[in-house]
Amino acid sequence: MSEYILEMNHITKEFSGVKALDDVxxxxxxxxxxxxxxxxxAGxxxxxxVLSGVxxxxxxxxxxxxxxxVCKFHNIRQSEEKGIVIIHxxxxxxxFLSVAENVFIGNERQKNGVIDWTETRKQAKNLLSRVGLGDENVNVPVNALGVGKQQLIEIAKALGKKADLLILDEPTAALNDQESAQLLELMLQLKAEGLTCIxxxxxxxxxxYVADSITIIRDGRTIETLHKGVDDFSEERIIKGMVGRELTNRYPKRENCPIGDVIFAVKNWNVYHPDDGDRQVLKNINIQVRAGEVVxxxxxMGAGRTELAMSLFGQSYGQKITGEILINGKPANLKSVKDxxxxxxxxxxxxxxxxxxxxxDSIKFNMTLSALRNFFSKKGVVDQTKxxxxxxEYRRRINVKT
Structure with missing residues (x-):
């Protein structure tokens, strides 16, 4: 029997004539x-x-x-029946469903077409124990839990489908460092139990830290596969494969970028939670941004960075907002996104x-939506040519493939 659980050979996938995958x-x-x-x-x-049947x-x-x-999956259910489960x-x-209901959603524990709730809760409890959530109440709505625990519930759900190959797409993107470390340790634990992960x-x-091998894809093509203990596993080596060149300076010097006068300033900015008028989220924030400067x-997580940005952008977040915004030294009253x-x-x-x-809607529509009134229309009529x-031009400059 082959040492490989999975082989994907010469995979090519196009979208409207554009190759997203080219002989991968x-x-x-x-x-x-x-x-x-x-x-x-990259693809x-x-x-x-493609692998999971989406x-x-x-x-x-x-x-x-x-x-x-050789498998020819026509939908996700067919790939899951083979033991391939993807967590997007x-x-x-x-x-608004309970933890137990979510663990077995689409994979219900039932007898003669009737859900067995006792068995559902029992098996959910066992699966949650495997992912480090054994003390969790399986009857609470899943939205009462943090994103880190929700990610672990997704893994428990995959284990309930008897996964042999688990695919995790950016599993730590929304997690803090502690939650990310917990998830990585869980992956190593599942590996020890015989589960294969991508x-x-x-x-x-x-x-x-966690991978045994790394396959690098660039512009829809397989570039190389690195193996731990054999190849260089450093971040610099991985980046070189991703971008196709040696990065002698990951953060290039900013040349000919003089720093000018203050063009944006925030003074004594205070914001209260939108649903709790007694809870102050931001207190006496002061910021200055100069022309040509990156601040x-x-x-x-939870410190208030996003809340600050949204509250400054037309008071998109919060209530009882006080403070002052200065643009080019002049007070700016930004009461709405339009402002x-x-x-x-x-x-x-x-x-x-x-x-x-x-x-x-289209890429073009999304690119120009916020600028239609001020830059792409005259007397209420959109200049479609412009x-x-x-x-x-913007699609080309930011390298959007379509």
Missing amino acids: NLKVRKGEIMAICGENG KSTLMN YPYGEYTGDIVYNGE QELALSP IISHKLNEIS GLAGL AVNHKLAYVSEDRKTYGLVLI ENVESE
Whole structure:
């Protein structure tokens, strides 16, 4: 029997004539943790969606060989029946259902078509114990728990489907350091129990720690596979494979970028929680930003970084907001997002799908949406030619493949 639990051979996947995957090859040994690395848009998630049946057989070319058998998955259920379970970056939990219900959602414990709630809770408790949540109340709604625990519940749900190959897409992206460390240790524990894992992550220090091998994908193609104990597993070596060149200076010097006068200032900024008027989230914040300057906001999760940014951007967050904003030395009254946009402020949200994008509309529409009134229209009529030209130029500059 082959030492490989999974082989993906010559996988090619196109979207409207654009190759997202181009002759990709991947081999995963039984019982190992394989990491897949690459820049944004390299094709990592697309490859895993091909494997799990999100993109069904016929929408790609190439072969998937799992446990020595050529598989042609037409949906996720077929891949899960073989023991392949994927946990996406956006967690697939139903927030108002209980922990136990979420563990077995779509995989219910039932007899003669009737859910056996006693068995559901018992088995959920056992699965949660395997992921370090043995003391958790399985009857509480899952939205009462933090993101770290929700991620572990997703893993428990996968174990309930008798996973042999677990795929984790950016599992630590929304976790703090302690939660991330707990998840990585759980992966090593599951590996010791014989489970094979594939992890996609941008956190190279985590990958170097937990992975046995690393496959690097660049521009939709497999570049190389590094093996722990054989190849250089340093972050510099991984980055070299991802970008295709030696990075002598990961953070290049900023040349010919003179720092000018203060153009944006915040004085004595106070914000209260939107749902609790007695809870102060931000207290006496003072910031100055000069022309040509990059100012970083650092802090632990929950420290108020996002809340500060949203409250400054047209008071998108909070209530009972006090303080002063100065733009080019003049007071700016930013009471709405429209006010912020009119003052040429922009906000890129960390939650792009909820606050940043209209997912059912085009790339062009999303690129120009906030600027239609001020830059792409005249007397209420959109200049579609200008909109097309500018959006194509920005697409090219930021290297969006479409």
